[in-house]
Amino acid sequence: MTASRTVRRMRTVVAAGLAAVATAALPSAVAEGAEPRPGPGASADGGLGRFYSQHLAWKDCALGPDDQVGRELDEAGARCAGVTVPLDYARPDGRTITIAISRLAASDPAHRIGTMILNGGGPGPAIDMPPYMRGIMKQAGPRYDLVGMDPRSLGRSAPVDCGWPSGTWIRSAGESRRSFDRAVAFAKDLADRCARTSGDLLPHVSTRNIARDMDIVRGALGERTISYNGASYGTYLGAVYASMFPGRLDRDLLDSSVDPARWGPRLLAGTETANDRALAAWAGWAAGRDAEYGLGGTRAEVLATVRRVVRASAREPLAVGRYRVDDGTVPVLLFNGLGTDEDAARADLAASVRVLKQAAEEGRAEPTEALDEELAFLLTGAESRYGSGQTAIVCGDAAAPRDPEVYWRDVQRHRKDSPSFAGVAYGINPCAFWPVRPREPLTPVGGHVPALMVAATGDTRTDYASSQGLHRLLRGSRMITLRDAYVHAPYQRGYPNDCVNDAANGYLLTGRLPETDVTCAPQG
Template sequence: MTPSRILGTAAAGLAATAALAAPATAGAAPNAAADGGLARFYSQHLDWKKCTLGPDDEVGRGLDEAGARCADVTVPLDYARPDGRTIKIAISRLAASDRAHRIGAMVLNGGGPGPAIDMPPYMRGIMGEAGPRYDLIGMDPRSLGRSAPVDCGWPSATWIRSAGETRRSFQRSVRFARDLAARCARTNGSVLPHISTRNIARDMDVVRGALGERKISYNGASYGTYLGAVYATMFPGRLDRTVLDSSVDPTRWGPSLLAGTESANDRALANWAAWAAKRDAEYGLGDTGAKVLAEVREIVKASARSPLEIGRYRVDDSLAPVVLFDYLGDDEDSARAVLAESVRVFGEAAAGRPARPTKDLDEELAFLTGGDESLYGSGQSAIICGDAAARRDPESYWRAVQRDRAASPVFGPLTQGINPCAFWPTGPREPLTKVGGRVPALMVAATGDTRTVYAANRALHGLLRGSRMITLTGADVHAPYQRGYRNDCMTRQVNGYLLTGRLPAGDLTCPPER
């Protein structure tokens, strides 16, 4: 869950909606009648077609070139009223190429929350010998991508902002969050009450039924682990082989999902600074880790005094920490080099010298400051704000920022800051799912994960009886399996499980391999 790309109804209505979570018997036929008048959705015929929607559709073109096909699955907007308005859930399918040894269908989710329809070709390459044996299913969650998208016309593709260095900066972040929420209230108010992870899980089960599968396998990372855990709890017995990569603590999921990640990000930043110091001749950020960290701190302070002028961008203290945060999700040399080059550009601007963004930094700043991908942030917020209520008093966020500022001056104001959920026009219609039960999943966790910290992974592991966890030690990386992180121990274990269905006898540890 790289957050910037990334982490109410009446009682009778709640009861009716909750009843719909209970599936038919786990071994029942996939199109058997479902409670609440849902049989027609489970038994619908899917019209598979080319994925490309137009001349500029790179996602669709990539899917078509890989041999995938796409379909729309009809689901109720409101599962408590299945005879009411419907929406379309977009899915892709890259059929198993080894049909003689086909294992089944596997639904993919890469976190965010974000679209996932594009994932099958990429994941087939990650999965080794197991890849050709699955029908790989990409599914855009409702509100995102091609699935009833929520686009609030935001001036930015993300809701993530730091509270900055000063009270004035914090007030600016409050106005920003309030404006984002108001835009969604004006443009999508009738849909927002029905956007939630529980409804996405219900959609996923309709997809399972429409595919004609008794069970589905699942491969989810970051937010995708939360969706997978919610699905497993709401629809017990419907999952086959399940991989959960960098897991969310389901008891802490909600609008403050970044809170508690400060220490992990501070450690990752210090580790990166030590790496950059060894390459001072290349990046000029300082010949010790302490000097590099001091340079970063001065850059953030400078951005508070006056926005950094970087090409066509103006980067203030609400944005500079977000860039740092985004680039700390991977500790491989190539990723660390991108951060070092970006900090070097920031340093030039902070010193008042002409600064031009690198290609990677230009893409990052375009995403953070432009409205071209408003759909992404709008849909992501709709899910997070629809799952759990946020604190409504802006001053409570200011107090939290001030409390953490001394210990984590760069990341505390970001992780504890305010977001649109504080002003969201609707409240959650259902409580958070109490995740639990027997789910023999294979989990992957890194001790230095900066998004879903290691403690969060352990928390979900404790809730899912029968699960096994692979721990990558000494790794500052988020979603290592789906990222294709260089660790043969991890990859071999996960792909072996996907191929054979046999979990390790116990939890495993994979040390660094570089």
């Protein structure tokens, strides 16, 4: 998989919210926490035996000449298969769906460690990940069968596509009540589209069911245990899996973690502080390059330019190429540009703000290639399946407040302290109007899980406090802290820090956790 797809997965989805963890009631038809047995017949009780014992038919990954993801997997030597699972785990004899997986077999079979399932966050597709992650994992990569799995509702796994006019549910509440009302209408329209097109799938889309699917994948692969490598939302999925299926994880790496106590539809609430700090750091970077970008010669001047652009977009949408960009979108562009503090990403954001400034001052501007791609994602239906499927999981896990005034009050309460990001962090989303309610409470997460966690103190998506929250819950875990870096998912992103990457890959290679938590300084 290309780095650009990794960044898309990580930049679009984020971190943790405010929903409290409830006590889980397990349906009697689901075998969870049973003693794992070897081979594909494990957990055969509960009517699920035929799923665990199924034969997988491996084949080429490309679905046609225009399937870039499949072509890249084939070129890397991966193979793909479909895994049959129940749509409704309470009715295992009913309708089934197919979960798409890819597998890049260990290239060092004499020293093979086992199978590792990958998830890059989002929630988003993950079938494309094995070739990319083999490179990230350095010497450990060739010793695993690397498996990418598209979670149900996404990619090739019973995708939910509601025909959205956007690739994401994220919109800012904007600068005014009128802008907020537009955001409410947008969120309601997205939910209504899903009610019309995907009502039969939505009740069965949740992280708990994705974890159940993952365990059937484990069994169908013939593995007693699996290793796991997840980032962002993938850390929540990994923690839920560990709680639902204890004893079935070998090595477990969690990169930029979701605090389960904060997970829910309001998953952006609380991220505004980290994003404000990252924006200020970026502004200092851009100020040092004023001759190139023309945004201001000091940090304060650059931040003032950003505010002028946002206010101009509130008065009248900015004409940027074929797009009209209002105050519901400009803050999201800023937010998406702060996923890492690497120079290339900072330059892309500075170039985008320069275009927006020109549009505000001159009435029109042409986007850079990167900005055009971002606006196509935000303002067209080209990636409707991505946003639809992602939202189905978030809304399927926990209910959201239904009254728009709750969101308006929260935005107003935080607007003074965070004028750029309060409308993103506390704005309304489709879960407020979702046509189905969650069928199960959230999973209690905790216990002895000897995972290795990676976290950056300046993470703008799953903030550092979120990683600390999961670290406290997982007894036996160790955490690598990357100090003074504004980056989300540093390990899976391939962020340049030898201390982080060597420690993580050393664990995957040997299975030995550090004796104590580790702190890594910035590099270079």
